Amino acid sequence: MTAPGYAVGYLENVDVGPEIIEYIVRIESTFEEFGGRWLVHGTQPEVVEGPLPGALVVIEFPSLAHARSWYESPAYQDIADLRVRHSDSRVALLEGVPHGYRAQRTADAMNEAIGNGAA
Template sequence: MPAYVIFIREKTTNIEELNVYASKAPSALQGHLLKPLVMYGMHEVIEGPEIEGAAVLEFPGIEEAKSWYYSPAYQDAVKHRMKGGTYRGIIVEGFAKEGSEI
């Protein structure tokens, strides 16, 4: 089943650290199967507190998502994201088949 990594940026606290993250994060994608679906584009909050943006990455499964997130290359980048803002991040499992009903 596909899995999705979702990052929600609640607040930027240090833009320089986010710039370091942005320079390091792309190299952490190498060797991992993923598809960026959403990358901090225009949004409208319909429930809950306001956010600055969100990103959604699709992976073949939860194990692949965790392998990417906990990889040394991404962990080297993510420390800068954590210093640069307040974020929430989750991994969520998708449906087994495309078009599955809720």
């Protein structure tokens, strides 16, 4: 089973105006064809550790390849500059874990790496 992929955005110092509003209005239509759906958008985080002065956005895709195809698509790249010019933002694409994943899998891999002398 393929693990889901995610696009995670972190935005600070958003200059709210016509262009950032245009970005918000247009972004959804750019990820629908890639199977994207909102997980987090437009909510204030309840910060329980460390500083987090900005806002988070999370979009889920069927796979990391779908997330990458969306980000690189002409439709998204056509509007990305609206976000870049009107906020301090970072975007990361990452692979989620497959259904049934257990943290022990990662611990086992780390133990194996240590046992083999790998860093």
